Amino acid sequence: MHAYHELVGADQVHGSLYGDPGVFAEEMRQIFTRGWVFVGHESEVAEPGQWVTRRIGREPMILVRDRSEALNVLANRCSHRGTALCWEHRGRDSSFQCTYHAWNFGLDGALRAVPYPAGFEKDHAELGLDRAGQVESYRGFVFANLDGSAGPLSGHLGVGGTDMIDRLCDLSPSDSITLGPNWLGHAVGSNWKMWPESDNDGYHLNWVHASMVSSAPDTYYQETVLGGETGNQSLAVDWGEGHVELDFRPSYRRELAWLGASRDKVPGYCAALEQARGVEAAGRLLWDGPPHGLIFPNLFLGELNIAIIEPVAPDRMVQWHTAVQLEGVDESFNRRLLRQSEAAMGPGAFIVPDDAVTAERMQLAMSGLGVHDAGVRRGWVDMSRGLGREERRADGRRAALISDETTNRGFWRQYRTVMAR
Amino acid sequence: MSGGPTQQVGEAERREIEAFVFHEARLADTSQYGEWEALVTEDMHYWVPAGPALGDPAAGLSYINDNRARLATRIRQLQTGKRHSQTPASPMCRAVTNVEARRAGDGSGGDGGDGGDGGGDEYVVTATQVVYELAVQSTARLQLWPGRVTYRLRRVDGMLRMAAKTVELVTASEPQPNLTFLL
Ligand code: FES
Ligand SMILES: [Fe+2]
Numbered sequence: 013m014h015a016y017h018e019l020v021g022a023d024q025v026h027g028s029l030y031g032d033p034g035v036f037a038e039e040m041r042q043i044f045t046r047g048w049v050f051v052g053h054e055s056e057v058a059e060p061g062q063w064v065t066r067r068i069g070r071e072p073m074i075l076v077r078d079r080s081e082a083l084n085v086l087a088n089r090c091s092h093r094g095t096a097l098c099w100e101h102r103g104r105d106s107s108f109q110c111t112y113h114a115w116n117f118g119l120d121g122a123l124r125a126v127p128y129p130a131g132f133e134k135d136h137a138e139l140g141l142d143r144a145g146q147v148e149s150y151r152g153f154v155f156a157n158l159d160g161s162a163g164p165l166s167g168h169l170g171v172g173g174t175d176m177i178d179r180l181c182d183l184s185p186s187d188s189i190t191l192g193p194n195w196l197g198h199a200v201g202s203n204w205k206m207w208p209e210s211d212n213d214g215y216h217l218n219w220v221h222a223s224m225v226s227s228a229p230d231t232y233y234q235e236t237v238l239g240g241e242t243g244n245q246s247l248a249v250d251w252g253e254g255h256v257e258l259d260f261r262p263s264y265r266r267e268l269a270w271l272g273a274s275r276d277k278v279p280g281y282c283a284a285l286e287q288a289r290g291v292e293a294a295g296r297l298l299w300d301g302p303p304h305g306l307i308f309p310n311l312f313l314g315e316l317n318i319a320i321i322e323p324v325a326p327d328r329m330v331q332w333h334t335a336v337q338l339e340g341v342d343e344s345f346n347r348r349l350l351r352q353s354e355a356a357m358g359p360g361a362f363i364v365p366d367d368a369v370t371a372e373r374m375q376l377a378m379s380g381l382g383v384h385d386a387g388v389r390r391g392w393v394d395m396s397r398g399l400g401r402e403e404r405r406a407d408g409r410r411a412a413l414i415s416d417e418t419t420n421r422g423f424w425r426q427y428r429t430v431m432a433r
Numbered sequence: 434m435s436g437g438p439t440q441q442v443g444e445a446e447r448r449e450i451e452a453f454v455f456h457e458a459r460l461a462d463t464s465q466y467g468e469w470e471a472l473v474t475e476d477m478h479y480w481v482p483a484g485p486a487l488g489d490p491a492a493g494l495s496y497i498n499d500n501r502a503r504l505a506t507r508i509r510q511l512q513t514g515k516r517h518s519q520t521p522a523s524p525m526c527r528a529v530t531n532v533e534a535r536r537a538g539d540g541s542g543g544d545g546g547d548g549g550d551g552g553g554d555e556y557v558v559t560a561t562q563v564v565y566e567l568a569v570q571s572t573a574r575l576q577l578w579p580g581r582v583t584y585r586l587r588r589v590d591g592m593l594r595m596a597a598k599t600v601e602l603v604t605a606s607e608p609q610p611n612l613t614f615l616l
Contacts, residue, residue, distance in 0.1 A: 101606065192494050196483050197608025201572040223516040227509035330608045335494060350494055359612040360481060360497040362510060365518040368611050372571030 013038060014383055016431040020424050023396035026386040027378035030203040035383070036326040042431050043309050044069030045158045048168040050311035050320060051075050051085055051144075054152040055190040056102070061119060064102045067322055068144070068158050074098055074108075075154060078119035083149065085156040086121040087142035097141075101195070108141075117141055150174065151181045152188045153311070169307070171408055172251020176303040176313055183297055185284040186339035191318060192350055196358045198331045202371035204310075204323035207331055208423045210367045211312045211319070212305060214248050214258045214414035215397060220370050224362045228355075246414035248398070254308025254426025256419035259411070261300045270301030270315055272352070280342045288340070302336070306419075308426050316349050317357050327375050331364070333357045395420050440535040442556065450534045450558055453586060453593045458529045458562075461615040464522035466508045469615055474587055474596040477501045481600045481616055486583065496605075496612055511613070518613040523566045525614065529582070531561040537585065555596070558584040562600070564616065576610055579603045 014035060019026040029035050043049075051066050052075045063076035065088055072088040074097065088096050090110040097108040097117070107124060108117040116125045121141035126132060145160020150173075155165050162168060169177070181188055200206075210216065218225070245262035260270070268274055275282050275298075286294040302315045312319035312331075319333040335353035337346045356363045381391035398416025405411055412418040442450065453472075460469040473479075480490055481497040490498050499507060510516050537555035564578035585597035600616050602609070 193492065194483055194494050196494055196496060199608035199610045201568075201574065201610070220517060223510045223513040226513055226515070228506050332608070347491055350491070351498075353494060354498050355503070358494075358496055359609040362506065365611040365613045366516065369518040369571050372568075376571060 014431075016428050019383060019386055020428040020431075023399050023421070024392045024394055025424055026381070026383065027391035027393055028381040028383045028385060030205060030375065030378045031326050031381065032383055033326050036203075036323070038431065040069035040323070042433065043427075044323075045071075046161055046433075047309065047430060048146075048155045048157045048162050048165055049309060050153060050307065051147075051156045052154050053189075053191050053318070054083070054149055054154055055188075057083065059104070061104045061106055062102070063098060063105065063119075065098050065100070066320075068156060069323065071158065072096065073144070073156070076119050080120075082120070083147055083154060084120055085144035085147045085154075086117075089142065090115055090117075091123065091139050091141055092126075151177050153177055168253060170251065170253040170255065172249075172253065172255035172257065172305075173307045175251070176255070176257060176305050176307065179300065180302045180313055180336065182289070183285070183302055184338040185281075185288040185341060187288075188339060190337045190339060192335035192337055192353065195320075195332045195334045198333070198357075198359045198364065198368060199324075200329055200331065200368045200371055201327060202329060202368070202375040203326055204321050204329040205423075205427075206371035206374055207312070207321045207329065208256075208306045208309065209420050210371060211314065212248075212256050212258055212419040212423070213417075214246065214419065215417065216367075216370070220366050221363055223366070228362060241413065241415055244414065247411045248414050248416045248418040249305070250402075250410040250418050250422030250425070251305075252408065252410075252422070252426075254423055254430075255306060256422040257303055257305030258414060258419065260304060263414075264299055264301065267295070267298040268301075271348070273348070278345055278348070281338070281345045284340050306423065308423065314357065317353050319357070327379065331368075395424065440538070442534050442536060446556075447534055449593065450556060450586060451532055453595075454529055454532060454558060454560060454584065457584075457595065458527050462525045462527055462564075464511070464519070464525075464614065466511050466615070470505070470508045472595050473501070473504065474589060474594045475501055476596055477504055478597045478599075479504050479507075480597070481602065481612065482605060484605050486599045486601050496602075496609060497616070516613065518570060518611045521569060523569060523614050525564055525566045527562055527564040529560050529562050532558065533560070534558045554588040556584075556586045556593075558586055560584075566614065568610065570611075574610075578612075578616060580605075580616075 019029055049068055052064055056064050057075055057077040060077050060079045063074050066073050066075055074086045074088045076084050078084055088098050090097055092115050095110050095112040114127050118124050121143050123136045123139040144156035144158050146157040148155055148165035247259040249257040249259050303313050304315050306312055310321040316336040317333050319331050322330045335349045355361055385391045395417045398412040402410050402412045402418055457472055479499040482495045511519055534556050537557045560582045562580055562582045566576045568574050568576055580600045580602040583599045584595055586593050587596045
């Protein structure tokens with residue numbers, strides 16, 4: 013194990029952490045195997061037999077609902093000789109049948125049948141699929157902890173994780189969201205940690221996204237993040253546990269700014285929300301909108317997008333995303349969310365590709381660094397902006413100006429804690 | 434694809450259509466954004482789906498799903514000179530082959546976007562395209578973009594114009610690197 017407390021400081025991080033293969037391997041264990049990670053949404057596997065493939069760290073997994081409606085997070089790896097059971101992104105089956113020697117597994121991962129059984133002395137019960145040690149949902153968001161040692165999900169989500177998920181789901185008149193019809197993957201030649209950073213960096217927007225701002229001037233970024241260092245009230249927030257947020261609420265100057273709309277554009281939605289929550293609460297929700305933040309380590313709630321940060325290699329990652337869809341609203345409203353998602357997220361959009369190229373440039377610049385450089389003062393990156401003006405708020409949040417690096421420090425503080433444990 | 438007798442195109446039309454497609458390819462390869470945009474109609478739909486180009490593009494999430502206004506934004510953004518993911522523009526060359534053309538008007542055009550019956554003035558053209566792109570902005574990797582292209586071309590004031598371009602990438606189901614050049 014590397015000496016992570018020496019590689020991550022309160023206001024700086026060593027560049028080798030973005031590219032060293034040994035660090036990457038230790039992250040897969042310390043963060044993705046020992047901790048809670050987001051795996052999917054219940055609506056993706058609404059019916060028994062529906063499954064989706066995911067990775068936990070680098071381990072291929074299947075999220076599947078079984079006949080008793082329970083959610084299982086199973087290794088996508090036959091327990092006989094290790095063949096993948098699913099090779100598409102999603103599907104629906106009554107069981108999993110291996111294509112090599114035709115072992116058959118139930119949707120709960122139990123071994124049900126093998127051909128020519130007389131040659132086996134082991135009990136079938138010993139030969140079920142490997143599975144995540146813990147699986148828990150919160151308001152439809154499914155999380156798993158591979159080694160089962162991470163304690164209850166509520167401890168991981170803490171105040172910040174539950175608050176952000178609540179604020180998103182509360183926007184749905186039915187109390188829960190569903191996901192868009194498909195996920196899109198954005199392949200980036202960077203370390204995965206550039207994404208928790210850049211997705212929640214309030215300092216870069218005027219520069220990385222200058223081309224978007226000047227060519228699509230009606231975006232709500234105008235009021236939330238532009239206007240100079242102190243020109244708006246948005247906050248960079250560290251909730252603890254590695255959960256961080258760019259809190260745009262204080263900057264919105266009108267209802268539904270986050271939707272680029274007004275009540276008369278989406279009357280059906282507003283009526284449904286008032287019906288569900290009452291006029292006053294609905295009014296507040298329409299002002300506040302959805303959160304923009306990270307649930308450590310791999311779930312990005314990007315307003316009305318959901319993204320999964322998937323590490324691939326020290327210098328490769330995929331950001332998967334889909335749009336949030338609300339239940340109990342008319343189709344045109346959800347279509348609006350799809351179009352908004354296409355504009356913002358993914359390889360062809362107006363915003364995120366410029367974050368991607370920036371992350372790749374960081375990777376390029378830090379690729380030559382090793383952990384041994386830390387001691388000779390080479391290759392440190394600074395993350396000190398606004399450290400001296402962070403405030404601890406009554407609700408426990410650490411907050412500073414939107415352009416301060418409070419969010420990035422919050423991610424790295426948790427990183428150091430879990431990597432050094 | 435060759436269609437019934439009423440949908441066949443003559444030799445001269447065919448040459449004209451191919452010349453248009455190759456011209457469009459050259460402008461895209463060389464990132465001549467304004468010249469490329471001059472080729473499109475006011476109802477242009479530029480579509481790169483995340484799978485086969487089936488069904489209504491509005492019902493899914495696509496890599497690119499630009500109506501005319503959004504395409505104008507895309508071009509404007511590229512023309513700012515600050516679109517980092519295309520600064521500098523990727524060196525590219527594309528091979529466009531297997532070009533087949535027929536007259537539209539049977540209601541089964543390659544792209545549902547315009548909904549019009551083009552009659553004698555509209556063509557549905559399919560081609561195979563492979564773009565070789567060097568990501569000089571960052572990784573310097575050579576990226577290959579093989580796919581099937583469907584154009585809807587329309588004659589406007591005597592000139593062919595592009596009313597739809599759909600690119601079904603062979604790799605559509607898998608994660609894509611930055612795709613901010615003109616595919
Ligand atoms: S490897 Fe799966 S049945 Fe043999
Ligand atoms: Fe960004």
